[in-house]
Amino acid sequence: MTTGGTRTGLTTRADVEAARARIGRTVRRTPVLRVEPAALGGAPGAAPVALKLEMLQHTGSFKARGALNALLTAGDLPAAGVVAASGGNHGLAVAWAAARLGAPATVFVPETAPGAKVAGLRALGADVRLVGTRYAEALAAARERVLQTGALAVHAYDEPAVVAGQGTVGLELAEDAPDVDTVLVAVGGGGLAGGVAAALRGTARVVGVEPVGCPTWHRARAAGVPVDVEVGGVAADSLGATRLGALGFAALTEAGAGSVLVDPDAVLAARHLLWQRLRLAVEPGAAVAAAALLSGAYRPQPAERVAVVLCGANSDPVDLA
Template identity: 60%
Template sequence: MTTQTDTQTGDRSDQPSDAVTRPAIRAAADLIRPHVRRTPVLEVDLADLGGPAHPLALKLESVQHSGSFKARGAFTNLLTSDVPDAGVVAASGGNHGAAVAYAAARLGVPATIFVPSVTSAAKADRIRGYGADLVVGGDRYADALAASEEFVARTGALAVHAYDQPGTLVGQGTLGLEISEDLPDLDTLLVAVGGGGLIGGIAGWFRGDVRVVAVEPEGAPTLHRALAAGEPVDAPAGSVAADSLAPRQVGRLMFPLAQRFVDRAVLVDDDAIVAAQHALWDATRVVAEPGGATALAALLSGAYVPEPGERVAVLVCGANTTAVRF
């Protein structure tokens, strides 16, 4: 596969956060367009979902290939790298692994995915279904990451990091570009945060032109704690959304982007996340996993209250779950 230098992929430890630029994101969008879906926007009223009356746009990245936004970063990394015979390897709570497995299958390269024991059966089954080798071990994402790094050292496989790699950030930033085209009058976008690859890429696209609000579970306040400390720091990982929103720390590449371009980080409890899942299904028949519904939970719980006339959108970012309310 050819290398596309415009997207600045490479080892996550030696690339600056300013690699996540609008030109790089545009180049990535052109590159991955044949491989990803342009996902729809659903216009609703927040009152229909159980909150106060307010117009709301839902960006349904939950219907993306592999069930989440992660396909964007996966394809960006694979299409801008020379993949060795050993293939690609990723550590993941589930969604990133599914995306890398899907991209690898589409592009005809082998994939090995390491996941922690908290990974849901739906995500593990999806990874296996794409033909990847799945390795389960450890209790949280950091354990899977350490095992994947040992695998890379032993085999020479190409590592695709879930959030702290320029190609991942740039690839997820293509979602910001798409949202800006879908909703040119947008004031505020609410985005769920785990390791920060998604919000880092989106913030790198909007660069303050749109208010970007981070939403995290109370049990996994990773970005919230990092912003308070002025640097990435360890955070707990106890939440119903732990398989997608609970790394030990946010990424070091995304953190300067968050400091500059993320308006604030708000917290929601697990009850609010589950209520948001149910509201999406009951009112719109949209399926979301807990992490995918977390941004909406901020509006329904009052953790974020829009001003009158504020044009607000929520990113529904993942749907890899079997827990649908019938």
């Protein structure tokens, strides 16, 4: 499948490499920080943990990669600009990418979206529309806008160019931490996890981590197909897709990815610990992957080398003190 393929195709490493060639001069190559396992609840003597600091990306999350790749893949953008539905991070990324290319952006977000994300969208020049309380409602409104105006729709996670762009996180991680055996990555709609799984297939195992209130990959893995789930909880603003995307499901399944669930209290504890011990300020959705280690939901083998993708930082840091 190429980045212009169907939503039911399988994202390949070649797709991800093509995305990197397209966006590599514009997005940031975020650093990898090695930390002692005790800092993340590991046993003494275990291998250091590699943290991929993707919250340092443009707009504060990995989403900039997929959004830019999608717009560049589309070619000439319509006069009506681009439209996105988002819990916040995808909208920020689309607004940023559209601004770089001189196109207007309209972003539909749930009324429950964090104020910091809404303010960020407006600062980037986006026309922000607050609709409903769930991502699915914002998505329906965005689709109606596309039908009315002819604007380009950029799906948050179930679009080939978006998944391939997100997968560039995995390529960088493989180069900067080539000894890693397992990568823990948060799952919402599956764009990041699926892209990373495609990039690392055959070289490192991917484990998708989700809060118990947003189990899209966990439920899809058990059912054999993506299924609708009820979502809520501390990370729902960024991981609140009600169904795993077909592309993410295909990539995660092909890679034999694992699944781990974590409790909301573990997510908040991980977020606070990342700040207190390492001075890393992340949003709850990004703390989910770290929570798998801190809570013991994922227990590495003695010689296993683990990486954790810290995927975003778009939340109010006032409660980290």
